[in-house]
Amino acid sequence: MREYLFLFFDSLAFIVSCLGVLIIIYGVVFAIYHLIFEIAGQAHRARGLNVDHIRMEFGRNIILALEFIVAADIIETVLEPDYYDIGLLAALVIMRVVLSYFLNKELISLTPPERSKLR
Template identity: 35%
Template sequence: MITNEAQWIHLATSAVEIVGTAIIVVGAFGTLAAFLLGLARGKTSRATLVADFRSGLGRSILLGLEFLVAADIINTVAVEPTIESLLVLAGIVLIRTFLSFSLEVEIDGRWPWQKGQSDERAQRATDQQQ
């Protein structure tokens, strides 16, 4: 029999999963709507619209994945803390981390740890132009 505490934890996990899924769905349709409006207006180049669409969609997926990982962590640690469930969680987190890094590279065109380096280069180039 499931305890009352476990039921609340399952509800919390389900709520976080629903939020994560909703973020992905709303983000996907929102970026699609922005893309289609941009195409209809014709004020921005198609390449810019596609880049903005991919960036917005990627960011929605990244944020939704964060919520889904949080739900998996809550469920595994609070409800079923067995070695098997921890190994499954580790696999899920590894896969989602790989997806997150891949999406980040796709969006920004560089690895997450390179952000500071390119920001410094841009600042030096700006300083040299002045």
């Protein structure tokens, strides 16, 4: 019974980690797609190139993906705790906190009309 639970949670950690990677891939594809249309569009000639909304969305995708990866690492650390996994988990949590902090700081620095465009 114990082996089945271990196998289940190990598989769950793998699936959650894969979801995090898929979210990153989605974010990259989304950013590239919108960046190409922003560059190719006619509107940027009159108002300049505006990539703030692309950067914000990409940052949100990275933060969401890191949350999934941290969740997967927590599951793996509970199953087989060792110092390497705990250090990796701490590094991921710190990276997520720093990214969240600077993304929120950037969102706050935008004017209210710009903020409403990003939602």
